[in-house]
Amino acid sequence: MSITVAVTGGIGAGKSTVTALLAERGAVVVDSDRLAREVVGSGTPGLAAIAERFGTGVISADGSLDRPALAAIVFADPVSRKALEGITHPLIRARFAQLQADAPVGSVVVNDIPLLTTADAAAAFHLVIGVGAPEDVRIRRLVGRGLAAADARARIAAQIDDEARQALCDVWVDNGATPEHTRGQALPLWSRLAGFAANHRAGRAAARGGPVLVPYDPQWPATARRLIARVHAAVGDHRVDHIGSTAVPGLASKDVIDLQLTVADLAQAEVFAPLLTAAGFPRLPDYTRDTPHDFRYDRDGHHETHPDDWRKAFHANSDPGQSINLHLRVRDSPNWAWSLRFRDWLRSDAGARSDYLALKEQTELVHGQDAGVDGYADAKEDFLARSDARIGAWADSVGWSPG
Incomplete structure (x- = not known):
């Protein structure tokens, strides 16, 4: 190989x-x-x-x-x-x-x-x-x-x-x-x-350092497009979205491109795993679900979700020169829609961006020297949970849908 x-x-x-x-x-x-x-x-x-x-x-x-x-x-x-x-x-x-x-x-x-x-x-x-x-x-x-x-x-x-x-x-x-x-x-x-x-x-991911914020890079969208094209080359023309902070113009972030690959179910994610690994995106088997949120969108319009609804598969990068988080989430699942809605909320609400940046900067002070990013990610969960009602109100006001 x-x-x-x-x-x-x-x-x-x-x-x-x-x-x-x-x-x-x-x-x-x-x-x-x-x-x-x-x-x-x-x-x-x-x-x-x-x-x-x-x-x-x-x-x-x-x-x-x-x-x-x-x-x-x-x-x-x-x-x-x-x-x-x-x-x-x-x-x-x-x-x-x-x-x-x-x-x-x-x-x-x-x-x-x-x-x-x-x-x-x-x-x-x-x-x-x-x-x-x-x-x-x-x-x-x-x-x-x-x-x-x-x-x-x-x-x-x-x-x-x-x-x-x-x-x-x-x-x-x-x-x-x-x-x-x-x-x-x-x-x-x-x-x-x-x-x-x-x-x-x-078949392994490249090592990463601690979570260090950098100013918004106008090249992040172009980088994401190249990576999306490689995902398409590996698995076919399935929906892939640029999500996370690097998808929000003007927002400082870790230099990590977050992508979301839409799958029909997690069985399809298993089929895709060796194809993505061959393309330079190895699977990290320890990351199998997202933190559930009080989320008011799913395919049946229900307001309650089960933790199993937040399962996913997760891949990263073999290339040490560009960090990538590739989340494989099931179409219409709560975590699939939540990721899109959170990105769109940040894109449209300047106050949300300011609040989120302040949190990220404070969290970086505490966890910036960590060997990994788990502490940094966990520290943001309280803010995300407290923002659910605010995000929901915004989504209702604009008639948001995941497209």
Whole structure:
């Protein structure tokens, strides 16, 4: 079992520099450009599909692909470029999967992949590292490789820009300055990747420190979207919500992304457990239920609930670089709806946010040095219980529903 890491960036950004640094530390590096040539080699189904789509004019006399002829077509026409990607990308992914399977157990398998353009493609990897550099630096590098400046600009323009690329990336490396600057950013990644691989192989969660509050990070929603995409890649298109404090704009929080995966029942959570573990979200079997609250929502409209109605499954992160709480709760159960309602109350009520922040800050003073977060979580329960009536009144006033 290995973890897969994509290293992506625009042409001339210097992806190979970063992958070489990771290879020095022990990563198994797969070059997508080499795979791209391999899957359209002479006599391959990929080459036959290209000839059918683009005509025999892109086939050389010796039966190989005439790359300049094909490039002249696809770089001038976005529709043709998409058609080519539709042929080659599935073949490249399949070949990469085979190479991953052949890698030693516990490896960090790095794919140098320039054409990572969608959230679904990024979600197929355990982690995505982006490499960027200013456009003038990239053009200078490409001209140094023998490309005309106008062609370099055209090729850069044909790819997604760095702003769109960064939304797909968990880590961003600035490769626009000196090699020493790049090395200083890239090499510390190895500790994270090696730790991720070791945790993943063992099926365990990464160690966490005590509960330390940090200011609201505007990147938390984007991080949550990437993690949700990975959950979807693992278990299919089931509802996943970003909940907890990091889902409330402006609210200080522990740097932990809380997600809620909706399941039909806890038997489905058992089916999902190995799939999520393989995706980097191992199960923590000791956490099986939430604290019951005086909650006025369930599927039958009853006002009383049983403690068994608050059961759940709970997964965390193997990646030591990003803490995640993944709660698997049954659709329409009290704890499923309570989590959504509490988030929405905090989002809509400035006074609630202020009161909750004051509690969190006081609790951090008491439990900030704890080895885990259980003391911090337990200390908040009194506030949550005292807030139930207040939350219920707010929900009634706005006609809240879990959607």
